[in-house]
Amino acid sequence: MAQATAASEKESRASRRFEKIQAIVEQYGAAESALIPILQKVQEEYRYLPEEILTFVATALNLPPATVYGVATFYAQFSLEPKGKYIVRVCDGTACHVRKNQTLISTVKEWLGLKEGQSTTEDMRYTLEIVSCIGACALAPAVVINGKVHGQMTPEKVTKALEELEAAEKAEDK
Amino acid sequence: MPDEVTLTIDGKQITVPKGTLVIEAAKKLGIDIPVFCYHTKLEPVGACRQCLVKIEGFPKPQVSCSTQVAEGMVVHVNTPEVKQMWESMLEFLLINHPLDCPVCDRGGECPLQDNTFKYGPPDSRFEHEKRHFEKPVPLSSLVLLDRERCILCFRCVRFQREIADQPDIYVANRGYGDYIDIFPGKPFESNFSGNTIELCPVGALLSSLFRFRARPWEITKTESICPNCGVGCNITIDDRRRRYVVRFLARINDEVNEHWLCDRGRFNSHTINDPDRLVKPLVRKNGELQEATWEEALTVALEGMRAAGSHAGGIGSPARTNEANYLFQKFMRQVIGTNNVDYTFEKRTDGSTGALASAIASVFFNGRISDIAESDAILCLGSDISYDLPLLDLWIKKAVRKLGKNLVFAYPLKAELAKYARPFLSYHYGQEAEFTRELASAVSGTSWQPLAGVRMEDIDLASEVLKSANYVTVMVAKSMIESAENGRDVLKSLQWIADSLKSRNVRVQVMLLVQGANTFGAMDVGLLPGYLPGYKPADKGLTGWEMLEKAGSDISALWIMGQNPARDLFHTEAFTAALQKLDMLVVQDHILTETARYAHVVLPSSTFAETEGTFTNTERRIQRINPAIRRVGNSKADTDIIIEAASLAGADFNYSKVEEILTEISNTVPQYQGVTFDAIGPFGRYLGDLK
Secondary structure, eight states, X not given: OHHHHHHHHHHHHHHHHHHHHXXXXXXXXXXXXXXXXXXXXXXXXXXXXXXXXXXXXXXXXXXXXXXXXXXXXXXXXXOSSOOOSEEEEEEOSXXXXXXXXXXXXHHXXXXXXXXXXXXXXXXXXXXXXXXSOOSOGGXXXXXXXXXXXXXXXXXXXXXXXXHXXXXXXXXXXX | OTTEEEEXXXXXXXXXXXXXXXXXXXXXXXXXXXXXXXXXXXXXXXXXXXXXXXXXXXXXXXXXXXXXXXXXXXXXXXXXXXXXXXXXXXXXXXXXXXXXXXXXXXXXXOHHHHHHHHHXXXXXXXXXXXXXXXXXXXXXXXXXXXXXXXXOOOHHHHIIIIISOOOXXXXXXXXGGOEEEEOTTOOOOOTTTHHHHHHOXXXXXXXXXXXXXXXXXXXXXXXXXXXXXXXXXXXXXXXXXXXXXXXXXXXXXXXXXXXXXXXXXXXXXXXXXXXXXXXXXXXXXXXXXXXXXHHHHXXXXXXXXXXXXXXXXEEOOTXXXXXXXXXXXXXXXXXXXXXXXXXXXXXXXXXXHHHHHHHHHTXXXXXXXXXXXXXXXXXXXXXXXXXXXXXXXXXXXXXXXXXXXXXXXXXXXXXXXXXXXXXXXXXXXXXXXXXXXHHXXXXXXXXXXXXXXXXXXXXXXXXXXXXXXXXXXXXXXXXHHHTSTTHHHHHHHHHHHHHHHHHTTOEEEEEEEOSSTTHHHHHHTTXXXXXXXXXXXXXXXXXXXXXXXXXXXXXXXXXXXXXXXGGOTTTHHHHHHHHHTOSEEEEEESBOXXXXXXXXXXXXXXXXXXXXXXXXXXTOEEEEEOOOSOOOTTOBOHHXXXXXXXXXXXXXXOOSSHHHHHHXXXXXSGGGTTOOHHHHOTTOEEOTTOO
């Protein structure tokens, strides 16, 4: 009995989940050309693209799942891994690189306690992304925290910015 | 002429049609340009950049595989500058290629290896650690991917997208991070996945069945025909030391299979190498099958068969050669003295075989596979082609997707081809005759009522599609005529459709879709109850189905060549019971099949890979099969077994070569007139238009 309840609850949760996706698909229309906007909206909703949702989108758009996967992996804006609430992007363009962005990367990694190969903290709060040129070369080295560009960064300045974020987060928690 | 352009390549002038690619024009002049991503049957993509040439007026080198010719174009290929570019491109490709040729399946037949040898740099300047990935990655149970070796030509992805339209594999990621992948948890299960292995210009895609089984230079290649369905795809049998068949590869025949094979055919080499192949004749003594000499086995078999006389029967096989089937029916009729001969034990409706035989004899079925893509409309009736005759599925997809032709697809279930159809007609099972009559009425403009479950407007649309075409291909499954209730009426309706279309000046070709590699041949050479070779009427005999039905009463002895009724999909129990009622069951096969277990005499025969002979495919093209490996143990070719049995019985079966049997067939069967091994040639000979 308990099992059946659990199963039906799981099912209804799943259908509720796809309801949202269905609404997104309807908003853009189930055409192949709408694939990218749909994926963008899904990513906005979930902060990443869950596998079963890619299958759902593929079926809804009458596309082979492999094609959808190809698009999803092609663009850097899409992530197949869950991402944190705050996204810290360190620019690794040529200008930032020569202005020693590597020290920024190692500072952020250390501050967030990220292990080798890990990009999102275990509490799902922060994600570190190392991106190619963001076009703010005059401000090199640049770091983008939650969409806000911080120019001419130093390890001290980036630590300070992260600490401020953490403080704001804690205040919000209370 | 406005549709032609003249250009100069390496100082030589050539005139080619507009739209020709530079590389194709160069090929016509015999100028070799190295390629990886380019393939004649795939759309150009320009991914590998290997085929760079210098074209005057362009500041930079151009890829010859995706540049179209233009009037007055001047191309330079064999210049030091171009050679330098080729060398540099190869150096680029080799930066990330592991060069593990000594353990690579492709080593020895690898385009990357060959081009490097011909055009590549003598040395590498790359001194760093190469990329490493986990390998091999199984994309399916049959196809493995070695990501390190992949040079990203995308031939595999393009084949699946353009030709097979089953894009289960795709390019993941971007730029330097590109790799071929499947959707997580959804294996690469296309019917045609094996072609990607053959297309791969490096050892990145591997066959799990061939991997580490042989090196290309110790392989012997034999030209043959795939025995698995009625298409008759041209293959090469690759074997090691004339003993082990290691793989089948596609042999290019642009009129049958182009460059492709289906997975069912390609990966079906295991029964040849079966460790349990029969090596000696077996005779039942004291209830047990025991090894015996050929003479002993054949004597016992002959005694039993001849004792039964006209109560004996013989069932040959649609997967055996014309020569074997011809001799088999001759042996049954002349030596055993029975009219009960057939090539199948399928249930057929009354009179359908006769109707079909006279339609074949009057050359009603004159369709050619290569004309599928030429016709404007294809009417496909009663066959799930994608499963029954997979290569024809590719022809239809090409016609519909690439050439914009119309498909009218009629089948009770929503088979794969239904999505290409306009319209798809899903008639009710068992109402084939009603359905075809409705269609024929619509085409001829006679009034009719919808009875078979298809909407009137769909039938009207189908008839409009057919009537507005200039050239129509009609493809009909043999089972729709022979197994369906009132199958004779199906044939009549088809003739009606063809006549109505012809009277509107529509060209029509009709193809009979048969499932066996040599079903057509078996019928042609007279392995049919009531018909002698060439469909000459003979005394009535029982069909295979009736022989099994009457086993123990009217039939007391059966000789079954190359068939396994005891493992029939639908009638296993009934057939097994029937086989046990026989006084004498002779089974001629290469392994101890379920049927052979009930036999009194088992005669070990050769597989197609050890046999010389001919198959006649679904379009009635006669093609040659050749022996690749040595005979296993004391097994013998079907023809030799029958010749030996006949001479033991004192009959005059005097053939010293297989070709002599073919000569006799060509003298007896009108459509086979003039057919010899030489006349058939490497690509077969189409017989449908011979009178």
